Amino acid sequence: MTRKLSMERVRDLMVQRMDALRQSVDSTMCTLKVMDEKFADPFDQAVIEASNSVELKCRTNDWHALLEIKETILRIDRGLHGMCDLCGRQISQKRLRAAPMSKLCLECQKEKEAESRQRPKHGCLQGRMSLTHA
Numbered sequence: 001m002t003r004k005l006s007m008e009r010v011r012d013l014m015v016q017r018m019d020a021l022r023q024s025v026d027s028t029m030c031t032l033k034v035m036d037e038k039f040a041d042p043f044d045q046a047v048i049e050a051s052n053s054v055e056l057k058c059r060t061n062d063w064h065a066l067l068e069i070k071e072t073i074l075r076i077d078r079g080l081h082g083m084c085d086l087c088g089r090q091i092s093q094k095r096l097r098a099a100p101m102s103k104l105c106l107e108c109q110k111e112k113e114a115e116s117r118q119r120p121k122h123g124c125l126q127g128r129m130s131l132t133h134a
């Protein structure tokens with residue numbers, strides 16, 4: 001195992017993941033378009049609407065993942081990858097290997113998680129709403 005994680009390799013990995021996700025997002029959109037027809041049978045309609053909402057939820061998750069991947073690639077290109085967003089310290093190689101998209105060092109991540117546990121999640125809900133209506 002190499003001691004230092006190669007940025008090129010992480011970037012390649014991110015691009016691969018992005019392509020895979022893009023394909024799945026595209027195919028979901030196609031499925032939605034095909035299904036976006038009115039059916040005479042109310043039972044069919046209900047089944048289709050239910051499956052659409054599942055697809056939409058998947059799509060939202062995919063979009064979220066896509067955004068995160070894009071951000072990681074940008075950070076690599078700008079030479080910011082591997083630096084903590086909050087304290088600016090180097091994120092450990094061990095942590096980056098386990099989670100290449102980390103933006104925070106372990107200490108800051110723990111603090112952030114402790115904070116979000118204390119606070120009600122209004123921001124999170126709002127973010128989700130705007131994604132669904134976009």
Ligand SMILES: [Zn+2]
Pocket residue numbers: 084085086087088089104105106107108109
């Ligand atoms: Zn930090």
